[in-house]
Amino acid sequence: MNFDLSEEQRLLTESVERLMLDSYGFGDRRKYGREDPGFSEAMWKRYAELGLLALPFSEECGGLSGGPIETMIVMEAFGKSLILEPYFATVILAGGLLRRGGNEAQRTELIPLIVNGRTKLAFAYAEPHSRYDLFHVETQAKNQGNFWALSGVKTLVLHGDVAHKIIVSARTAGGTREKNGIGLFLVDVDAPGLTRRPFLTQDGLRGAEIALENVRVDEGNLIGDPEGSLPAISRVADEAITALCAEAVGCFTQMQAITLSYLKTREQFGTKIGSFQVLQHRAVDMLVELEQSRSMTLYATMMVGEDNTIERERAVSAAKVQIGRSSKAIGHQSIQLHGGIGMTMEYSIGHYFKRVVMIDTLFGDADHHLRRLAALGGLKKKI
Amino acid sequence: MNFDLSEEQRLLTESVERLMLDSYGFGDRRKYGREDPGFSEAMWKRYAELGLLALPFSEECGGLSGGPIETMIVMEAFGKSLILEPYFATVILAGGLLRRGGNEAQRTELIPLIVNGRTKLAFAYAEPHSRYDLFHVETQAKNQGNFWALSGVKTLVLHGDVAHKIIVSARTAGGTREKNGIGLFLVDVDAPGLTRRPFLTQDGLRGAEIALENVRVDEGNLIGDPEGSLPAISRVADEAITALCAEAVGCFTQMQAITLSYLKTREQFGTKIGSFQVLQHRAVDMLVELEQSRSMTLYATMMVGEDNTIERERAVSAAKVQIGRSSKAIGHQSIQLHGGIGMTMEYSIGHYFKRVVMIDTLFGDADHHLRRLAALGGLKKKI
């Protein structure tokens, strides 16, 4: 067992942290957020130049063959700066589906376009009544001989507003909540019959609702098994959760630092408020949550590569429970310790709070994953 | 709405509180606990003289026709002194069954004996596998013409070690967990076939396990409907829970007072520990729990006379949830604020802690009642 970073990982950490330090302060973020797509296209280019968009992909597709640890490093740094760019949607979600489900043609064609920053993707998995169940798919994909016709509605498509192509989960067979009969389809956003309704998200990002009405998808844009894509979706969801955990740890780290700094400078009753014992102990409570979250994120990162589905899901759910609980605990404390200023849009802490709360709701909140973990028999003893 | 006590209730409060103040300090309690039956027979006589043993019974049986409020007053005072005498077992439980289920002969014969302090009773409802389900009854009562023959085992019989007679719930018909087919039988402890194994309880009281082997019970000692006594048992259990809530509020009040006094006298780091902000806020947390518990006990006391079973059970369960949560919260805080001394048998606070923890486990802990409340549809809006 060894918690040290390799030389390459240390270099990656340094370069992404330097980029964030130089170009992604809270003021920069506000500026980027006001730009047209709601984020910085310039930063997206920088990510490409730095190889961040290439990270998890195999070398034959122009990638860097990074694993979960590399993703953790990048997502944690992104969390610290609350980045607005569609890295999660494009690289983690859609990129993950291509890696795990795409055939060689799809991979060699699309992944290089992700890597060089030219193409943004999104993954449309959620539906009005699916809640957290990835297998709850009402959207229909009808086989019409040499193409598929997709009809239905997809909600909460993260960065679906800017994506060039969207991977859509749709039902090719079976009833609404059957685990078999789900396929993945790569849809062009300009395809006739597809309409997008963009929206802002509570945490300052973007998304879209997608309506599909007999949208034609060629056979070549079917990703993986038309009836058996749920395992790939689940696996990518586990990777996505693990990445979100790392992002949250980045947020927590920053929330702790911002709050500490406030405690050390803000004066009330003629003294720094950080001298009040009650507030000191709250800051310690935050530290405990942060360290426990970091530990569980390491655990999920270690286990997310596991091929044994049950072991993997247990670990990932356990981590998401921890992150969800800590999001509330750290979020509430950091706002409370700031008082009124923490409630304002002008100040940074509330933006972190909103992001971690939304992270809790993405791919299952703490209660959902607690139920899943319990249903899976809990954590096994082995580390 | 009126939270004031009537003149009579105020007199009752004063007299029972004076008795406790004069004769039931922590030192007295230790002394009583070392006496042979594990409590003070002399105090039992005083309760009789003061009319406390007569409180809930009708005047025709020599009682004082007190209601839930009178019981609350007495139980709260008893809780403050952590009394050891079998008031709960004799007056609340067995007395309640006689009041609600006994025929006139039984009532006029037995209740006067309770009232004058001569006879102590107990109620044997629990069995090895019944947990909190009063309807889980394996003990058999077989009708043998003019008598019943009881066989089975009863656990956790509160003060069953000193009772002269024990009311036993036994199955006259149906399967182990059927709600119909449960009868109540008044058994003499000297009856052939009955053996008692006395035990100490975690909180310094006494109890017994009872084994019954073909114990003969005459028809005249059948209490109420031989197949339909569960409603009476449930009703008495609700009254018992309400009484326990009041006792717990008495305990909490004293725990708060003892802890406050410790905070105001104990010195560390050259100052009273009550000057530390963290400890001050903990004391406030205790106060909040105490006041919320008092409110819910008032609520249960108000509702326990309700004939609508569902309304009554909802209110009683809600109160028991509050008391259970507060038992942990106040118990843990008061021990923690004392440090090591709070962990010792020589000091009072730990005894209160143990009592309130046991109150949580009597007739259903907080989790059990939360489930019951949820299953009953939660609290209604009406007060």
Place this chain on the structure above:
Amino acid sequence: MDLLFTEGDLTFREEVRRFLNDNTIPDIRRKLAEGLKLSKDEVAAGTRSLYKKGVPTWPQEYGGTGWTLLQQYIFEEEARAFPALVKFGMGEDLVGPVIYTFGDLAQKRYYLPRIANATDWWCQGFSEPEAGSDLASLKTRAAQHGDHYVVDGQKIWISSAHYADWIFCLVRTNPDVKKHQGISFLLIDIKSPGVTVRPIQLINGGYEVSEVFFDDVRVPLANLVGEKNKGWMYAKYLLSKERFDDAGVGLSKERMLRALELAAQTYVGDERLIDQSSFREKVAELEVQLKALEITQLRAIANASKQQQGVQDPASSILKLRGSEVEQAAAELLMAVIGPNTLPYIPDEELGSWNEPSILPRWAAKIAPIYFYSRAASIYSGSSEIQKNIIAKAILGL
């Protein structure tokens, strides 16, 4: 002791229900039910219809109903549930009682009727950037020049200042004495030259609060309430009143009922969320806390009605503290109901047009903002930490 409402209380409640039914403006009722914003004029109209029998919480001699505390409580509960409850600023609840308790005759005659007929919208100017929890360290100065004060300084976290006609302020009139002395209570026309209102956007996206700047603002001496330099006393009166009123039982109840209503429409697979046992237990846990709070509130009302002076009732001291926690828990319950669909953020101004014909229900977009805003409940009107300090000192004697 009788813990049920008396016949008289129940009759009163029936009367209130009839009154609300007869007098509430239908359009206002609809907008309140749908969680839509009301204009200042609408609030004024709604307030006038609520005040038809007099200002609910005031004594009769000042245009109030003269109701008991319990009747006032029943009225507010019913008005909130109807829903009909609007608040035309802080005139009725805060500055009005200060004026009729400590003001002079001219002040009573001028200001109170203008509150009672919803003419003047009042806001409260207490907090300052450097004086948050340490309220008494405020720096806004009022220097006497002839027949007026000249006020300079800055106030912050002023609720609904952008609607206000008047602001009542704590100002420093003597900088040379200890901080709690030297403070006065001043009534300021917010349209006076030199007053600037700058709204602050909060994390829920709304503009509920503002900064208010005073730059050489002239205020007549006649606008001083009570004695000069005694303002802290009036502020303490007002703050303890706020704590008493702030349990928010009605608000939390409304939120809980909303959560149950939405949970009955929400499916997890084939099962309604409201039928899921773990969700029901979560609800029950909160219902217990809310019921305990409600009874504690009623105990405090009963106690206050007896006009006992001296020792503060422990029950009333915990109302604001505990009330904010329950209110926040109820907001978290709403979040648990909506689940993933909390994500889209729709600004208020788009809410009318949004979701016809969109996919997610219209209410979905308002849940997270409610939750975010709920975090302020343990900060404003004296943070929970301040409440605990006060209780530790005043009630527990620590």
Place this chain on the structure above:
Amino acid sequence: MDLLFTEGDLTFREEVRRFLNDNTIPDIRRKLAEGLKLSKDEVAAGTRSLYKKGVPTWPQEYGGTGWTLLQQYIFEEEARAFPALVKFGMGEDLVGPVIYTFGDLAQKRYYLPRIANATDWWCQGFSEPEAGSDLASLKTRAAQHGDHYVVDGQKIWISSAHYADWIFCLVRTNPDVKKHQGISFLLIDIKSPGVTVRPIQLINGGYEVSEVFFDDVRVPLANLVGEKNKGWMYAKYLLSKERFDDAGVGLSKERMLRALELAAQTYVGDERLIDQSSFREKVAELEVQLKALEITQLRAIANASKQQQGVQDPASSILKLRGSEVEQAAAELLMAVIGPNTLPYIPDEELGSWNEPSILPRWAAKIAPIYFYSRAASIYSGSSEIQKNIIAKAILGL
């Protein structure tokens, strides 16, 4: 970064398992499994069998195994799970390391072997009645008279003092300087004339701790460890070691597994408790906390292994604090499993004979005492409040 055990670690674990299997005394294993008390002789024998390859946590030069921290951790985990883990007082974990780090050659030669072969049972004499959390305000005095100190005073909360042969104490050797100065670290033969041990009964019914009185006790000067008046430094070394060792991951794991095992035998109606979803979720919630603690412990081990001096690792600072909370939660879980059957209290001495042929399972009587005793976990070795004070200052710089 590789978060899995290496091949080497796994091989080591296999060796430990074989070692335990070959060397553990069967009767001790059985009693540990059943939660029965061991005599001092049994603990000594059990300790000797554990020490066959050397004292697990010591360097080789003093009779230790020389294992890495991770190996030590694996050994202790496995020994606890076997179960084979016994502790012959505080020799190995506390006074031994102080002696081999700060002691002189004579002390190392005399005391260390007597710990390594389980001859001397050591206990720790730090706390005093008036110096609980404020440890440094201790009053027990050691006055120098010729070639010995004369010790007078009182210590309290001394674990297993009734078994002890020796006690290591903090004593005041200079009352005229600031409290943290003027303290020395002294080794005292507990059978010396003038030493009285008075066991204290705790609320679980047991006698785990004692008061120890010193009345003109003569202690040779040679029993002073390190420099006179530098005792606080050695105590701090020892306390931070305690914090590091005190996460109690193994203990909490054992308790969790026990709770699951018992829940599998417990029926609620026709359903096993372990199959009840709300119980399983309660378990899962705690499993997450325990797993987080375990990883944090492993991170701390990895970090300490790198021998970094200077800034303390935040991860290690929270181990004792968080560990006690998890341990207490695990005890509460046991209480939830046993439910109403927790009521009977059976003293240890009757436990052997009780319940043959009684009705409730034998284990039932031990659950509440475990829970009651667990409350001490956040009090001893520096209360949680003290831990938070330390972390706030040392780690957060507040």
